[in-house]
Amino acid sequence: MMSRLRFVGRAFVGFEQALAEQARAFEQSYPDVEVVREFLEPQALYESTIARSELGSGAIDITLTLTDWLPEAMQHGLLAPLDPFLQNDPPANWPEGWPPSLLGLQRDAAGHVYALPYHDGPMMFVYRRDLFDDPREQAAFQERYGLPLCPPETWSEYLRIAQFFTRPEQDLYGAVAAGLNDAHNNVYDFMIQTWSRGGRLLDDAGQPIFDEPIAIEALQYHVDLFNRYNVMPPDAKTFDSVVSGAYYASGRAAMMVNWCGFATMAEVPEQSSVVGKNGLGLVPRGDGEGGRHTSINVYWVLAVAAGSRQKELAYAFLRSTASEEMDRVTALNGCIATRYSTWRDPDILRQFPVYATIEAVHNNIDSPPPIPEWPAITEILNVAVDDALHERKSVAEALKWATSESRKIMRKG
Structure with a gap:
């Protein structure tokens, strides 16, 4: 039977x-x-x-x-x-x-x-190496900014490069991110932006503090990429992580901070027009004293x-x-x-260069708070980030609301 x-x-x-x-x-x-x-x-x-x-x-x-x-x-x-x-x-x-x-x-x-691990993140910085290495692009960037064109170390450098490569008339944008309110990348991007500036999600007593100045600065930067600087595709607010990864793989974005699986997808000929043209690095850090390279450890x-x-x-x-x-x-x-044996396999490394970087990324990672209330809090952050992204509320108002509502959940727990 x-x-x-x-x-x-x-x-x-x-x-x-x-x-x-x-x-x-x-x-x-x-x-x-x-x-x-x-x-x-x-x-x-x-x-x-x-x-x-x-x-x-x-x-x-x-x-x-x-x-x-x-x-x-x-x-x-x-x-x-x-x-x-x-x-x-x-x-x-x-x-x-x-x-x-x-x-x-x-x-x-x-x-x-x-449970047993099946699919790893983490988030990485992914970029069009062919654009960054193009002598004409390098000369134009040097002339405009007086600086060499190289992968960004900080978020201010990321913005500058994104502005440089944003060329709607060429169907090219400087960056792509997932703005869809699916309680996934939109929330994770807020967390990455906060952590990379030295911020935190919970205080020492385990209470949400999403409205601290660093967190407000972090979300404001993310919102501005879409609304003020317009370095994202016009439809990016409707993209989930998969669509944003596919958009990058189509060759229409110069950079993204996304799950490293989408860097792998960009090396699959059936799914990508930029095979062999991609570079990888650590997520940019904040510009202040607390800035650090980090990534998000969810899997x-x-x-x-x-x-x-x-x-x-x-x-x-x-x-x-x-x-x-x-x-x-x-x-x-x-x-x-998820196995070391695969990460270090020479054939895998030749086809998917992302595995040459993944161990280094795992040396600097943060995870969402391991508390039962976190899925419900994620739903609140989902609303807050979306309200800020669509400018229904200011960033400060949205995060103040999220902090208040999340603390109510913690009290119920």
Whole structure:
């Protein structure tokens, strides 16, 4: 009799292609098993699996979920602990085969493990190396600004270069970012801008402080890229992370700060017109004393649903997908693999230069606060950033409101 494992994850072509191949490999090893896959947009995925607790209903066996959502999922008992499986039959080279930064967010306070890493971020600076290296562009930039054209170290340099390359008449913009109010990149960009200036999200007592001066400066800069300086494509406020990554890959933007998976996508011939023309670097830092290069450490993980009646079989799929061979499949389909072995694979490095930078990026990363209330607070920040971006409120007003509303959530918690 055929057994069916029901899988639910995020809709993204890279995930869908990689998991199709990984499911076929698993089904070859388990010929009486079919992995039935469903993919949802991030907000719908969160609502169904966690907000409506479908991970505990028995309708789902495996989920591809985001580390931001794990504290809430663990608190409500929606995921099965993997410790017994990892003790008896761990993936090869567990846990030394993965960087420590990809092993911590799926643990609870007692150290129990609830998921295996599948797809890494982090955010990186990505740029059109062919434009930056063009002697004509270098000469023109030097003449206009009296400075050499090189990858920016600071956000002020990023703005200057974005203004230089913004040429709507050539269908070229200096930068692209995801402005859609999907509680994803729009919120993460605010966080990156804040952290890179030396700011913080919570005070020492764990209370939200989004309206501190550094955070206001950070969001104002981000909003100004869209509205004051117009260095983004006119439709960028409607872009999600996938669309913004595809826009860059189309050759119509000179720079972006985005998930490194989209730097990988820009090297896939079927998805990109700028293959072999891309450079990578650290996210720019703030110009002040507290400025530092940082990135955001959130990642996608595979977990076994607490309500699954086939937990051993579901874990077998996780273990199979975490193998070195299947991790390479993740990379070859334009996602970001999580094993050291893939990051250091010479063939992978030749095709996807992003892996030459990823370990350095992981040396300077921040993560959203690992608290159960964070998904609800993210929804508030989503509204606040969108209000500021569309100029329904000033940046200061939007962040003051977000701080007040988020503190109410913390009090309820």
